[in-house]
Amino acid sequence: MSSSVPRLVMRGIRKTFGPTIALGRVDLEILPGEVHALVGENGAGKSTLMKVLSGAHAPDEGEMEFDGQVYCPRNPLDARACGVGMIYQELSVAPHLTVEENIVLGMEPRKGPFVDRKVMRARAMEALAHFDHPDIRPDVKAGTLSVSAQQLIEIGRSLAMGCKLLVFDEPTSSLAQKDIERLFLLIDRLKAQGISIIYISHFLEEVKRLASRLTVLRDGSVVGTRDVATTEPEEIVSLMVGRDVEDLYPRTERTAGERILAVSGLTGARNKPDGVTLDLHRGEVVGIAGLVGSGRTEFLRALFGLDPVKGGAVEIATPGAGKSKPRDRWKQGVGMLSENRKEEGLALNLSIADNVTLPCLERFGAGGTLSPAKQKSATAAWIEKLGIKCQGPGQAIGSLSGGNQQKAAFARLLEYDVDVLLLDEPTRGIDIAAKARIYEAINEVVTDEKRPRAVIIISSYLPELFGVCDRIAVMSQGKLTRAVPVDQLTPHDVMLVATGKAADLPGGGEVRRS
Numbered sequence: 001m002s003s004s005v006p007r008l009v010m011r012g013i014r015k016t017f018g019p020t021i022a023l024g025r026v027d028l029e030i031l032p033g034e035v036h037a038l039v040g041e042n043g044a045g046k047s048t049l050m051k052v053l054s055g056a057h058a059p060d061e062g063e064m065e066f067d068g069q070v071y072c073p074r075n076p077l078d079a080r081a082c083g084v085g086m087i088y089q090e091l092s093v094a095p096h097l098t099v100e101e102n103i104v105l106g107m108e109p110r111k112g113p114f115v116d117r118k119v120m121r122a123r124a125m126e127a128l129a130h131f132d133h134p135d136i137r138p139d140v141k142a143g144t145l146s147v148s149a150q151q152l153i154e155i156g157r158s159l160a161m162g163c164k165l166l167v168f169d170e171p172t173s174s175l176a177q178k179d180i181e182r183l184f185l186l187i188d189r190l191k192a193q194g195i196s197i198i199y200i201s202h203f204l205e206e207v208k209r210l211a212s213r214l215t216v217l218r219d220g221s222v223v224g225t226r227d228v229a230t231t232e233p234e235e236i237v238s239l240m241v242g243r244d245v246e247d248l249y250p251r252t253e254r255t256a257g258e259r260i261l262a263v264s265g266l267t268g269a270r271n272k273p274d275g276v277t278l279d280l281h282r283g284e285v286v287g288i289a290g291l292v293g294s295g296r297t298e299f300l301r302a303l304f305g306l307d308p309v310k311g312g313a314v315e316i317a318t319p320g321a322g323k324s325k326p327r328d329r330w331k332q333g334v335g336m337l338s339e340n341r342k343e344e345g346l347a348l349n350l351s352i353a354d355n356v357t358l359p360c361l362e363r364f365g366a367g368g369t370l371s372p373a374k375q376k377s378a379t380a381a382w383i384e385k386l387g388i389k390c391q392g393p394g395q396a397i398g399s400l401s402g403g404n405q406q407k408a409a410f411a412r413l414l415e416y417d418v419d420v421l422l423l424d425e426p427t428r429g430i431d432i433a434a435k436a437r438i439y440e441a442i443n444e445v446v447t448d449e450k451r452p453r454a455v456i457i458i459s460s461y462l463p464e465l466f467g468v469c470d471r472i473a474v475m476s477q478g479k480l481t482r483a484v485p486v487d488q489l490t491p492h493d494v495m496l497v498a499t500g501k502a503a504d505l506p507g508g509g510e511v512r513r514s
């Protein structure tokens with residue numbers, strides 16, 4: 001931190017949306033060459049603060065300075081021209097354009113009425129020199145590249161403009177482990193070049209690895225800024241949630257009951273999954289570990305009837321099974337939460353109550369009439385249980401923060417009350433305290449005395465799988481190992497199989513019974 005002039009000063013930033021105070025007079029200071037983490041619960045105001053910084057939202061009050069100059073961007077392009085680049089979770093690369101066209105997008109160098117292709121190429125090459133990535137050539141179509149390469153194009157776009165402050169909003173959520181490590185090394189290099197970074201993440205391990213200071217937002221206010229090296233994770237979490245953290249992985253005694261699902265030799269049209277066999281019993285949670293791209297999502301999609309299969313069988317022993325075709329899994333008592341929030345089919349203009357009750361509206365009225373009061377009271381119970389931060393069941397779901405939308409999608413699955421829950425990365429984008437509530441809800445459904453349900457959960461976060469599951473199986477190149485009880489496994493065993501260094505897990509594949 002060579003200079004005494006801060007890179008960025010945000011002072012007294014206030015932003016309201018109708019009755020919601022998203023930010024109440026926030027102050028933030030970022031130094032040159034500093035990686036500064038921004039953490040907080042879902043709905044704390046992190047995205048809103050960054051949207052003010054990027055010119056996407058005008059603040060109601062407050063002022064900003066960038067390198068000692070007044071900074072007041074009119075829009076994100078203007079912000080980038082002033083030196084502030086944003087790298088969002090949902091990438092904004094244009095797939096049909098080439099890498100170099102993406103890098104100069106909106107700032108194309110001109111020669112008369114035409115794009116100056118020579119200057120464009122030179123600018124792109126200069127930006128790409130930061131990455132040393134063999135696949136990212138200036139003339140390839142961006143859409144043909146992996147998610148991690150597309151993320152680098154976004155970063156390149158900001159570097160080509162000479163940005164001195166980059167904002168990363170949960171950048172690792174769609175990346176494979178090796179790409180995550182590559183990104184961290186890049187962030188280290190950018191920092192060494194004096195570029196400042198604001199890093200938003202729900203993973204405190206990432207914050208520890210990268211940041212020197214962190215700021216905690218709670219309910220639209222800064223509750224503390226700390227040096228990362230000298231701050232314990234427990235202190236950060238209690239600052240975030242405003243109280244001490246209880247047990248993150250609540251779990252009561254579980255017993256596997258009758259078999260509810262039997263998958264044998266399931267093979268997808270494109271060989272992912274590849275001959276997958278798995279049994280699931282009432283009262284248990286089975287985890288699927290594996291690297292991004294190993295075929296975990298494809299397995300759940302094939303099992304749920306979303307993608308075509310070319311071989312194998314799925315037997316379901318729920319009260320609703322047999323009455324309907326395999327495509328109608330919901331009617332058979334099987335529900336799925338997709339990893340991609342956009343695919344969840346949340347109707348963004350409708351209220352939380354409408355979204356949560358939509359799949360089972362018949363329960364909320366009789367004779368063709370609907371009782372909004374019943375919809376609202378059922379939804380209010382989920383809002384309370386999962387801690388969805390909102391004004392009430394009537395609020396449009398599109399105006400919730402990303403993590404709170406994800407919680408509402410989970411509430412919808414629970415409200416539908418299925419026997420088998422298929423969960424693909426259910427806590428992605430969800431803060432630590434809310435994760436604990438989701439784990440608690442999972443524990444409740446599998447230990448329900450009258451009707452214990454069964455859960456399959458995919459997660460890239462091993463502590464989560466070890467905390468929540470009874471058995472874990474590992475997916476690698478479309479093939480799934482036996483599901484082994486968690487107390488016979490270590491995370492190391494799982495990683496060896498996931499990375500292809502071992503063929504199978506140790507331990508037996510038996511199900512624990514009472």
Ligand SMILES: Nc1ncnc2c1ncn2[C@@H]1O[C@H](COP(=O)(O)OP(=O)(O)OP(=O)(O)O)[C@@H](O)[C@H]1O
Pocket residue numbers: 017020021022040041042043044045046047048049389390399400401402403404429431
């Ligand atoms: N366009 C909008 N209209 C109405 N309310 C909004 C809008 N954008 C954000 N809010 C509200 O402002 C508050 C802060 O939301 P924000 O998205 O900044 O939270 P966040 O900390 O980024 O959460 P997450 O971790 O879930 O992404 C929330 O209560 C949210 O519902």
